[in-house]
Amino acid sequence: MEAYDKRKHSVGGTTLHTCHPCRRAVPYRIYGVIHTCGILALMYHHVNSLLTADTTLITSLLLFSDVILAFMWATSASLRFNPVHRSEYPEMYAAKPKQDFPKLDVFICTANPYKEPPMMVVNTALSAMAYDYPSDKISVYVSDDGGSSLTLFALMEAAKFSKRWLPYCKNNNFQDRSPEVYFSSKSHTWNDEADNLKMMYEDMKSRVEHVVDSGKVETEYITCDQFRGVFDLWTQKFTRQEHPTIIQVLQNSETDVDDSGKYIMPNLIYVSREKSKVSPHHFKAGALNTLLRVSGVMTNSPVILTLDCDMYSNDPTTPVRALCYLNLTDPKIKSGLGFVQFPQKFQGVRENDIYACEYKRLFDINMIGFDGLMGPNHVGTGCFFNRRVFYGPPSNMISAQIDELNPNRIADKSIEAKDVLELAHNVAGCSYEYNTNWGSKMGFRYGSLVEDYYTGYMLHCEGWRSVFCSPKRAAFCGDVPKSLIDVVSQQKRWAIGLLEVSISRYSPLTFGIKSMGILMGIGYCQYAFWAFWSIPLIVYGVLPQLALLYGVSVFPKSSDPWFWLYIFLFFGAYAQDLLDFVLEGGTYGGWWNDQRMWMIRGFTSFFFGSIEFTLKTLNLSTHGFNLTSKANGDDEQGKRYEKEIFDFGPPSSMFLPLTAAAIVNLFAFVWGTYGFFIWGERLVLELMLASFAAVNCLPIYEAMMLRNDAGKLPKRASLSAGILTFALIVSGYFFLK
Ligand SMILES: O=c1ccn([C@@H]2O[C@H](COP(=O)(O)OP(=O)(O)O[C@H]3O[C@H](CO)[C@@H](O)[C@H](O)[C@H]3O)[C@@H](O)[C@H]2O)c(=O)[nH]1
Ligand SMILES: [Mn+2]
Numbered sequence: 225m226e227a228y229d230k231r232k233h234s235v236g237g238t239t240l241h242t243c244h245p246c247r248r249a250v251p252y253r254i255y256g257v258i259h260t261c262g263i264l265a266l267m268y269h270h271v272n273s274l275l276t277a278d279t280t281l282i283t284s285l286l287l288f289s290d291v292i293l294a295f296m297w298a299t300s301a302s303l304r305f306n307p308v309h310r311s312e313y314p315e316m317y318a319a320k321p322k323q324d325f326p327k328l329d330v331f332i333c334t335a336n337p338y339k340e341p342p343m344m345v346v347n348t349a350l351s352a353m354a355y356d357y358p359s360d361k362i363s364v365y366v367s368d369d370g371g372s373s374l375t376l377f378a379l380m381e382a383a384k385f386s387k388r389w390l391p392y393c394k395n396n397n398f399q400d401r402s403p404e405v406y407f408s409s410k411s412h413t414w415n416d417e418a419d420n421l422k423m424m425y426e427d428m429k430s431r432v433e434h435v436v437d438s439g440k441v442e443t444e445y446i447t448c449d450q451f452r453g454v455f456d457l458w459t460q461k462f463t464r465q466e467h468p469t470i471i472q473v474l475q476n477s478e479t480d481v482d483d484s485g486k487y488i489m490p491n492l493i494y495v496s497r498e499k500s501k502v503s504p505h506h507f508k509a510g511a512l513n514t515l516l517r518v519s520g521v522m523t524n525s526p527v528i529l530t531l532d533c534d535m536y537s538n539d540p541t542t543p544v545r546a547l548c549y550l551n552l553t554d555p556k557i558k559s560g561l562g563f564v565q566f567p568q569k570f571q572g573v574r575e576n577d578i579y580a581c582e583y584k585r586l587f588d589i590n591m592i593g594f595d596g597l598m599g600p601n602h603v604g605t606g607c608f609f610n611r612r613v614f615y616g617p618p619s620n621m622i623s624a625q626i627d628e629l630n631p632n633r634i635a636d637k638s639i640e641a642k643d644v645l646e647l648a649h650n651v652a653g654c655s656y657e658y659n660t661n662w663g664s665k666m667g668f669r670y671g672s673l674v675e676d677y678y679t680g681y682m683l684h685c686e687g688w689r690s691v692f693c694s695p696k697r698a699a700f701c702g703d704v705p706k707s708l709i710d711v712v713s714q715q716k717r718w719a720i721g722l723l724e725v726s727i728s729r730y731s732p733l734t735f736g737i738k739s740m741g742i743l744m745g746i747g748y749c750q751y752a753f754w755a756f757w758s759i760p761l762i763v764y765g766v767l768p769q770l771a772l773l774y775g776v777s778v779f780p781k782s783s784d785p786w787f788w789l790y791i792f793l794f795f796g797a798y799a800q801d802l803l804d805f806v807l808e809g810g811t812y813g814g815w816w817n818d819q820r821m822w823m824i825r826g827f828t829s830f831f832f833g834s835i836e837f838t839l840k841t842l843n844l845s846t847h848g849f850n851l852t853s854k855a856n857g858d859d860e861q862g863k864r865y866e867k868e869i870f871d872f873g874p875p876s877s878m879f880l881p882l883t884a885a886a887i888v889n890l891f892a893f894v895w896g897t898y899g900f901f902i903w904g905e906r907l908v909l910e911l912m913l914a915s916f917a918a919v920n921c922l923p924i925y926e927a928m929m930l931r932n933d934a935g936k937l938p939k940r941a942s943l944s945a946g947i948l949t950f951a952l953i954v955s956g957y958f959f960l961k
Pocket of ligand 1 (some may be wrong): 851853
């Protein structure tokens with residue numbers, strides 16, 4: 225598998241981007257061979273003790289855990305095989321005549337005005353409308369799965385504000401084009417115009433927030449007469465689960481100009497697809513497919529940018545940067561490049577990032593690894609697509625049922641033409657997809673709660689390639705959850721969604737390897753089998769500790785040569801993880817917290833995700849897409865996050881196994897340290913493991929015993945954990961003694 229373009233790519237003599245393999249690849253490959261030998265030796269050791277010793281249950285558990293650990297290590301090794309970095313030269317592309325720029329459709333998804341404040345959607349929309357890009361070529365489509373008049377109202381206000389905001393951005397040429405960010409940054413210029421605009425912005429914000437607080441759009445708040453009628457669609461019968469399609473053109477580039485009459489304004493279109501309780505709506509994937517069709521009918525731009533409503537654009541040159549790769553007039557690219565993925569970056573993450581929500585491995589480290597193979601996986605937002613990818617493999621296009629949805633068609637009618645709007649309503653209807661390829665062979669794929677991962681994966685399997693674009697200045701910035709319960713709930717959803725892919729006939733382990741080759745296939749397995757981490761984490765988090773409490777050894781003692789194999793594998797794997805992290809710009813503190821969150825996930829997200837997935841498979845329960853809250857928590861919670869104190873938030877059973885394991889480790893550590901003087905070197909590995917876990921658990925002990933704020937672990941939770949601990953220790957007696 226060859227990296228997409230080894231070094232340089234030129235179009236008509238200008239270099240638009242370059243690609244540099246990372247130097248660490250060679251030492252990594254050499255180490256990979258050594259580590260593999262170590263793993264094989266360990267497997268031999270296990271099998272050997274399985275045949276000779278009488279501790280079958282314990283050895284099998286350890287063997288099973290080590291097989292999973294070894295497999296996961298192999299998946300990371302495939303992504304360390306050929307990491308690459310890229311640079312692109314947007315100024316070269318920008319020098320082209322403007323009429324050569326392709327049209328761009330921007331999709332923004334939102335689903336709930338209370339969890340995703342409409343002002344956030346407004347800022348994201350404005351930041352994309354203000355791109356350094358010909359305005360008449362940009363169309364911003366907002367999909368509102370909440371079907372909320374509040375969101376529509378906010379966007380209506382945004383359209384009005386944009387007529388002042390866009391010219392201001394272009395005349396002053398600054399980078400922060402989300403007004404919220406611009407006006408709250410200290411570096412912006414103060415002059416009359418800025419003051420005026422700021423007042424206008426604050427005024428809009430307070431109106432929108434008032435409307436959101438009151439829960440309805442009062443008529444006196446509607447200032448644009450032309451849009452008065454649309455709010456009548458919110459009748460008594462209208463609910464978020466059951467309502468007709470609403471498509472409202474809020475700004476039209478053919479007719480709308482800014483207040484001075486000098487600048488053309490981009491299109492801004494509000495779309496709330498039809499919903500009905502009897503048709504599945506497939507969450508975000510369904511929303512995106514609706515946007516694909518609605519935009520296909522209206523503008524049909526060849527390039528599509530997808531954004532979550534919290535991901536505002538942080539750099540106005542981003543589209544041009546993406547086009548340095550996605551140059552659709554270049555036949556070489558036309559044939560194979562499906563999408564250009566930017567990393568997710570987040571605002572307000574503290575330096576040591578206690579919840580590891582920067583997801584460095586997910587958004588940086590693994591991305592460059594994939595990029596040296598067929599390209600990065602899709603992460604749901606900040607991604608520029610070639611519209612064609614949604615219509616089957618590169619060499620074999622699937623035609624849409626109607627000609628208007630053909631990806632190569634030039635849309636030349638007005639977006640407000642009667643027949644265009646009629647058709648747009650039609651394709652947004654909830655029965656439109658019945659008996660079609662949408663969701664299976666066309667568009668975003670259905671069937672997984674991580675539609676982004678699944679869709680990107682299926683595109684790679686079809687033979688599309690992708691490129692990772694990670695400029696120094698973050699292209700997009702979004703929100704991360706800032707309390708532990710929000711973090712683990714979000715990752716539980718991901719764990720379930722990933723299991724839906726791994727335990728299906730499209731599993732990367734079988735279908736993936738067959739379609740994309742071994743390296744890409746097992747690279748994708750790292751995520752697909754994410755929830756499987758919980759097995760080794762739970763076994764290693766509890767079993768040796770219980771053994772320690774009963775003075776039984778499960779690992780080789782320190783005079784045994786096998787002892788050193790354990791030491792080598794543990795430190796080797798950890799050191800490599802640390803190196804990955806630091807080489808991609810992470811801090812040591814950040815890494816420490818990242819590995820702690822990995823352990824926490826094992827006892828929370830992965831564990832509960834597997835249970836929920838199993839229940840769902842057995843038809844005993846259903847699960848939906850629980851939105852990650854993006855509304856700011858209360859002040860106290862914010863302060864705890866600032867001070868890097870773990871916030872366990874409202875009581876949740878998700879923390880029960882975690883807390884119990886923390887207690888077991890504390891007991892094992894105390895008892896083991898005491899026993900060290902009695903048993904000597906016999907239980908050194910067990911004691912090392914328990915100490916390591918106990919150090920990682922410090923914030924949990926603190927939350928249980930030392931704290932008094934609202935984010936601590938409540939007494940009742942600690943008590944239940946205590947009971948569970950007792951049960952664990954008692955049951956340990958039966959299989960250890
Ligand atoms: O029925 C739904 C549910 C969600 N969304 C939108 O999907 C986006 C992502 O939802 P969020 O709650 O922010 O999920 P996260 O876990 O933070 O998002 C990550 O994981 C998702 C898959 O689980 C991906 O879709 C996202 O792009 C990725 O950032 C948001 O813009 C939502 O408005 C919808 O449009 N319709
Ligand atoms: Mn999100």
